[in-house]
Structures are given as C-alpha cells and as structure tokens.
Amino acid sequence: TQEPLILGIETSCDETGVGIVRGQTLLADAVASSVEEHARFGGVVPEVASRAHLEAMVPTIRRACETAGVKPSDLDAIAVTSGPGLAGALLVGVAAAKGLALSLDKPLYGVNHLAAHVAVDTLEHGDIPKGCVAMLVSGGHSSLLAVEDITVGVEPMGATIDDAAGEAFDKVARVLGLPFPGGPYVDKAAKEGDRLYVRFPRGLTSTKDLERHRFDFSFSGLKTSVARWVEARRRDGEDVPVHHVAAAFQEAVCDVLTRKAIDACKDRGYEHLLIGGGVAANSRLRAMAVERCTEAGIAVRVPRPGLCTDNGAMVAALGSELVRAGVAPSPLGLPADSSMPI
Numbered sequence: 001t002q003e004p005l006i007l008g009i010e011t012s013c014d015e016t017g018v019g020i021v022r023g024q025t026l027l028a029d030a031v032a033s034s035v036e037e038h039a040r041f042g043g044v045v046p047e048v049a050s051r052a053h054l055e056a057m058v059p060t061i062r063r064a065c066e067t068a069g070v071k072p073s074d075l076d077a078i079a080v081t082s083g084p085g086l087a088g089a090l091l092v093g094v095a096a097a098k099g100l101a102l103s104l105d106k107p108l109y110g111v112n113h114l115a116a117h118v119a120v121d122t123l124e125h126g127d128i129p130k131g132c133v134a135m136l137v138s139g140g141h142s143s144l145l146a147v148e149d150i151t152v153g154v155e156p157m158g159a160t161i162d163d164a165a166g167e168a169f170d171k172v173a174r175v176l177g178l179p180f181p182g183g184p185y186v187d188k189a190a191k192e193g194d195r196l197y198v199r200f201p202r203g204l205t206s207t208k209d210l211e212r213h214r215f216d217f218s219f220s221g222l223k224t225s226v227a228r229w230v231e232a233r234r235r236d237g238e239d240v241p242v243h244h245v246a247a248a249f250q251e252a253v254c255d256v257l258t259r260k261a262i263d264a265c266k267d268r269g270y271e272h273l274l275i276g277g278g279v280a281a282n283s284r285l286r287a288m289a290v291e292r293c294t295e296a297g298i299a300v301r302v303p304r305p306g307l308c309t310d311n312g313a314m315v316a317a318l319g320s321e322l323v324r325a326g327v328a329p330s331p332l333g334l335p336a337d338s339s340m341p342i
C-alpha cells in the first residue's frame with residue numbers, strides 16, 4: 001500500500017511553513033518568513049506575525065502543492081502546530097488546517113511544535129529510536145526532552161530558565177559588533193579563535209544548582225559576563241579580540257549543552273541523542289556532541305540545517321508518523337494552546 005500523503009502547517013512564530021511528505025519522504029517544504037517586517041522593531045511582534053501568516057498562508061499552501069506535484073484532494077491528512085507558540089499566530093495556522101480538513105473531508109492532526117522538531121529527523125535518518133533524548137536549541141527554545149515514542153509525545157526534562165541558547169548567540173554577537181542573527185557569525189569568527197582564551201561561566205553546573213536544575217539551562221549570566229569582559233577591554237582602550245571571545249563564549253555554551261544532554265541520556269538509559277533547532281547548525285556543537293557522545297556510547301543524530309529551523313515539513317513529518325501509527329485524529333474543535341510545556 002501507498003504511504004500516506006500529509007500536509008503540515010507551521011505558524012507558531014514568524015515563519016509560515018507548509019510541508020508535504022509521503023511516509024518519511026519529503027516532497028515539499030515551502031516557507032514564507034516575516035522576519036524582515038519585524039527587524040525594524042528589533043524582535044517578533046505578535047500582531048505583525050499573525051497578519052503576515054494570514055497573507056502568506058494560501059500562497060504558501062499552493063506553492064507546496066505545486067512543488068510536490070500534488071493536488072489538495074490527493075492528501076490523506078492535514079497536520080498543524082497547535083502549540084506552543086504565539087497565540088494569534090497559532091490561530092491562523094489552526095484555522096487554515098481546519099478549513100482544509102473540513103473541505104477535503106480528511107483527518108486533522110494537531111501537533112506539538114517541539115515534538116515536530118524531533119520528528120523531522122525521520123525525513124533524514126528514518127524512524128526515531130524508541131528511547132532517545134532530544135535537545136532543541138533555537139532562538140526561541142532550549143529544551144531537553146525524553147522521547148519514548150514520538151507518536152505518543154515528548155516529556156520535558158529541562159529547559160532554559162532565562163535566555164534561549166540562540167538568543168545568547170545573538171546577544172553576544174551584538175556585543176561583538178557582528179550582524180543579526182548572530183549565531184552563524186559567532187560560529188564563523190570562532191573558527192579562528194582560541195577556545196581557552198578566557199573561561200566564561202557555565203550556568204547551572206555547580207553541585208548546588210544541579211540539585212534543582214540538573215537538566216535546565218541558564219545563559220543570561222554567560223551573556224552578561226561576556227559583555228562585562230568586552231566593556232572592560234574597551235574602557236581600557238584595548239582592542240577586543242573578537243575571534244577569541246567568540247570561541248570562548250561558544251565553548252561555554254557547547255560545553256554545558258553537551259554535558260547536560262549526555263547526563264540526560266544516562267539518566268534515562270537512552271543510547272540516542274537527537275539535536276534540533278537553529279543552533280544545531282553550530283559547527284562546534286556538532287563536533288563536541290559527536291566527540292563526547294562517542295566516548296559515552298551514545299549515537300548522535302542531527303538533521304541537516306535546513307530541517308532544523310522552523311518549517312512545515314517537521315509538522316508534516318510528525319503527522320505522518322501519527323497516521324502510520326494509527327493514532328486517532330484531533331477533533332475539528334481543536335484549540336490552539338500557546339502555553340503547551342516547552
């Protein structure tokens with residue numbers, strides 16, 4: 001029998017994403033971003049994001065269908081991110097998905113955005129192992145999740161208590177005079193820097209902090225520490241060694257992320273670590289994760305960068321896993337839940 005053909009809609013933040021998959025094969029991944037409309041405000045404005053989703057939705061659905069070479073009537077189910085995310089932004093995607101499901105008389109699947117970040121890896125590496133830890137690191141989230149079975153859900157183990165990892169990269173980039181979004185620029189600059197030039201603090205790693213926050217992250221102290229260090233240099237009229245600071249900062253972030261991720265795997269007895277989110281593109285994080293996980297007997301999976309960022313393909317990928325597992329669809333009264341646990 002033919003694998004199910006699933007369309008997925010993602011509108012939890014500023015990307016309008018529509019993806020189409022057949023089984024675990026990606027057929028189309030159309031994304032329209034309103035990031036430029038937000039740039040002049042210096043952050044995502046929820047009202048602006050909602051309006052942009054409304055305008056981009058139908059053209060993006062059309063584009064995805066054209067790329068995949070399918071008609072809406074060919075679809076077997078519609079999946080949509082129902083949370084967590086910006087309430088008004090989610091509502092646009094959920095309403096669009098309901099309209100499609102109703103008019104096509106096809107089942108609707110409301111999915112968790114974080115679980116979708118995990119499921120997207122099926123498109124690159126096949127089935128998600130039964131029993132893995134997922135570390136999601138982006139501009140919006142930094143979470144450790146336990147995944148027994150992706151079609152059942154994900155269980156939050158820990159998350160950032162202040163800034164997200166990507167946010168820390170972006171803020172430090174600004175301190176160093178690098179462009180926005182800063183992550184890729186810090187990554188590039190760090191390649192020519194000395195990782196041991198300064199030792200910046202590793203948040204929530206002291207014995208006392210580990211008691212309460214074993215699997216949580218904190219990056220705001222690190223960011224402040226880098227800013228202070230740079231300011232002191234400037235005050236003294238000295239040049240700021242951007243490459244070295246970038247490398248030392250990146251080292252601190254990657255050290256904490258990989259340490260806690262491996263500890264989470266050990267805690268659960270899982271032998272697989274999956275890394276997703278925009279920061280998963282970081283070259284040092286990938287290298288360090290592979291090195292340390294190999295030592296610990298843990299296999300690492302990282303989807304390609306294009307699949308790590310917010311998109312519709314990840315939603316379609318999770319929808320497809322649900323359909324394949326025979327999970328019951330959502331009611332057409334499906335609400336958007338902006339505060340689902342992250």
Ligand code: KG4
Nearest residue numbers: 138139140166183184187278279281282309
């Ligand atoms: O997943 P994403 O595209 O969007 C959301 O935040 O939802 O993640 C974007 C974040 C930004 O903070 C960006 O600076 C960071 O991912 N990022 C990186 C790298 N590429 C993107 N951070 C570190 N190293 C990179 N190579």
Ligand code: ZN
Nearest residue numbers: 117138140310
């Ligand atoms: Zn995301």
